[in-house]
């Protein structure tokens with residue numbers, strides 16, 4: 608049995624804005640809140656999905672999307688799904704896995720004060736940098752605060768990220784960490800996320816998988832990519848851009 612754990616946005620599909628102008632052969636993969644096609648698979652991404660489907664590879668999405676945003680993904684997923692950055696597991700029948708929910712709530716409980724305190728501590732700074740603040744919940748419990756810049760201003764977001772990292776590293780004894788994407792900076796639990804969910808599913812549902820693949824584009828995907836046998840990442844994604852920019856000495 609082969610299992611592929613895959614991030615969604617910017618790995619299996621992306622918005623038109625991120626694709627070459629006038630690219631042909633796009634397949635809609637998600638709907639926007641207005642019900643119109645929003646993200647698309649390129650012919651290469653469609654070929655990969657078709658190959659997985661025809662060769663019996665079990666494909667498991669590993670995404671930051673919540674259940675509402677996942678419902679707007681029109682790709683046919685039939686097995687387990689990892690949502691909310693790993694904090695929610697959906698069973699193949701679509702129901703929320705209650706054992707994982709209980710575990711997650713136990714882990715989140717001692718972090719509530721730190722999350723609230725950290726969010727309050729940088730609220731003023733977020734306003735100064737023009738970032739909008741959103742509290743995200745899983746199972747009705749605060750697990751992440753996201754600072755989003757409406758124009759994805761890299762300088763403002765970097766200032767925000769540095770300040771947040773400084774505060775978090777100084778104050779919370781590794782309970783929280785900061786991740787950054789193209790248009791946002793987020794603070795969330797360090798020891799509970801995509802990689803823990805992937806490890807949990809590997810152990811409990813797929814202990815006999817002969818090969819596990821991991822697909823992701825972002826630094827925040829690295830944890831779960833390291834928990835699989837082989838990792839696949841798209842060119843131009845945050846991961847490869849970072850590695851390319853690092854100019855590591857060749858040994």
Ligand SMILES: [Mg+2]
Nearest residue numbers: 614616617824
């Ligand atoms: Mg992604």
